[in-house]
Amino acid sequence: MAQKEIIKMTNEVFEEAFEIESQKLTPEANIFNDLGLDSLDVVDLVVALQKKFGVQIRNDERVRNIRTLGDIYGFIDALGEENKLSLPREN
């Protein structure tokens, strides 16, 4: 999946599930300090990302290291490579 598509779909998750304005969604935005998520919101985020991309994230230790939106783009990209994720899936 192209990086551009990952960014678009990830941002859609933040806009739809968290009602965060698109202007705030920059790669360097810290999901805790800038976007206002907490550890419980991250669980909701993981569920929404799983649904959006059709991948299994929940037990992935790398989620703990995510701080910025850019980290999420990179994480999804890496996950896509590992799972040969080629087409965006929406359930």
Added chain:
Amino acid sequence: MRRFRRAISWYGKIIIKVLPFGLVKVIYKDYEQSNNGQGVIFVCNHRSASDPFLMACLPYEAIQVVNMWPFRLPILGIFARWAGYLSIREMPFEDFLEKAGKLLKEGVSMVTFPEGTRSTSKAMGQFHSSVFRLALEVRCPIVPMCISGSENIPAKGTRLLEPGKIRVYKLKRLQWADYKDLTPFTLKNKVRDSIAQHLAVVETVS
């Protein structure tokens, strides 16, 4: 437990009204003046160590959701434990939901500071979502509270009180029907925005 809650409330009244008499004035304003005995969740901004004591203004039987440190205070800590205060960091979230939900259903209100830590300035920190998840689960009213003027009473790192006025505003409650369709994230930000907006008005005119 009720006796200990009352004792803490009286202790708070002494701390905020009697001890700093003439030095610090506390003004409490209730915008709805309703207390039907139902357990509610008070959501407050947090600027100073005096904020938890200011909640003695509330004519409610209430406990506070705290962040460990009050339990470490010599005498008050023991009373807080006996009164049923909940140390949110010391229990799994499911236990918190169960214990807090039971208290709310018994008519005991909950005072919360969802920023988690003092902001020490007029800027408000991000909110944690735990208490909003609790409200959605238990379907109880949420009452936003604004505390203005406490940031230097006392300032962080000191116990000295600067003279001044502290204003505590109890805003109109949000009923479950008003927020039931919101996610915990949007609910916490809605409440945070309502507090921030009121503070902006209050601090512009005062």
